[in-house]
Amino acid sequence: MSRSQFQFLVLHFTSLFILWAMSSRTTLAAASPVPPTDSIAKLHCPSHCGHIAIPYPFGIGEGCYLTGSDTGFYSNSFQIICNYSTSPPKPFLTSTSLEVLEISIEGTLQVRSPITFSNCTDKPGLPSNRQTYNLEQTPFWYSQDNRFTSMSCGGIALMTKFSNGLTTTLGGCLSICDYSSNPVLKKNTCIGINCCQSTFPKYLKNFNASFADVINARSAKECKYAFVVKQSWFTRTNMSVIGDMDYVPVELKWSARPYSDISNNWTVSNNSTYISDDGRLLLCSKGYEGNPYLLHGCQGN
Structure with a gap:
């Protein structure tokens, strides 16, 4: 076989191999979504x-x-x-x-929800009566993985709902005072001393936060705040910084x-x-x- 014939055969078989490879690749791509x-x-x-x-x-x-x-x-x-x-x-x-x-x-859906403040002189630009958002007529409701939380001293924090001319109490919590120290700042717990929590009703879409002082005149004048918060975020957050925040994360269901x-x-x-x-x-x-x-x-x- 001459050299030119050998080169022709090599070129011929190389071309056939390339065509076969391209055909196989196209078939595989068509078969696999x-x-x-x-x-x-x-x-x-x-x-x-x-x-x-x-x-x-x-x-x-x-x-x-x-x-x-x-x-x-x-x-x-x-x-x-x-x-x-x-x-x-x-x-x-x-x-x-x-x-x-x-x-x-x-x-689930996480959003930023406002904190409700009362008697807090360092919050001059915020309305004291601001509330969580009313979720009626939306596909959202507050998850039971949240907690209603109050960071206050000597008072009751309440969750209430106004409907058909009546105010219904949905839940709340009571905190006592410890003026000698601030346990809220010492450890990440909320056990009723300067801080308290309440669980959440199922399928809740709307409520207001309010305060009722029960201890003494001193506690009535002190800054207090209440909020709904995703509990897993709250337990891993330094609670000493929450008072400087205007919003906290809340979990909604949808x-x-x-x-x-x-x-x-x-x-x-x-x-x-x-x-x-x-x-x-x-x-x-x-x-x-x-x-x-x-x-x-x-x-x-």
């Missing part, structure tokens, strides 16, 4: 505001969030406004103006379906599961992960 590059937000919608992930049914921009016509709630309950004037940008719930700290696809929706077969994504223990909640089936509120949002792991 490509996972979505972003499985938390709707297609062509922002998935983050700053460092905060924004999963559907929440969304930024028209067509990117679940609307009221689909849920029975306010039309913009799941709409997020991203404030780009801060660095990094911060997300806010349009329906409540609350700043969002975290959204979980498993039905549902994409109201309780009036009695459908038992509500699913969106393939490979998703519907549960209704704490609301109308979707989860990816066992062995799958992703966003069950998106079509094909649950992918095998």
Whole structure:
């Protein structure tokens, strides 16, 4: 065989091998579905505001969030406004103006909630009667992982609700005074000395915080504050700095379906599961992960 014939055969078989390899690669790509590059937000919608992930049914921009016509709630309950004037940008719930700290696809939402102050001279710019946000007519309610907390001395802090002309007491706590020291500053506990806590009723959407002094005139004049707070954050935070804060993190529960929706077969994504223990909640089936509120949002792991 001549040298030119040998080179021709080498070139011929090399070309055949390249064509076979390209064909095999194309067949493999066609047989294997490509996972979505972003499985938390709707297609062509922002998935983050700053460092905060924004999963559907929440969304930024028209067509990117679940609307009221689909849920029975306010039309913009799941709409997020991203404030780009801060660095990094911060997300806010349009329906409540609350700043969002975290959204979980498993039905929880962390927001910044205001502290209610009384007789605090170092808070001149804050109204003494400001309250937590009323969540009626929204798909949100206060989680039982929160605690109603009062940092005060010698008084009762109350959770009350006004409805149909009547004021109902939902809960509260009593703290006693220790003027010799400040145990709140010494250790991260709240056991009724200068600080007290109360658990939360289930499915609570609206309440007010108030104070009733019961010890003496001295305690009545002292600065006191009450707030709802996510307990896991509270237990790991130095309580001496809370008095300098205006807001604390609160956990809300959320549902994409109201309780009036009695459908038992509500699913969106393939490979998703519907549960209704704490609301109308979707989860990816066992062995799958992703966003069950998106079509094909649950992918095998």
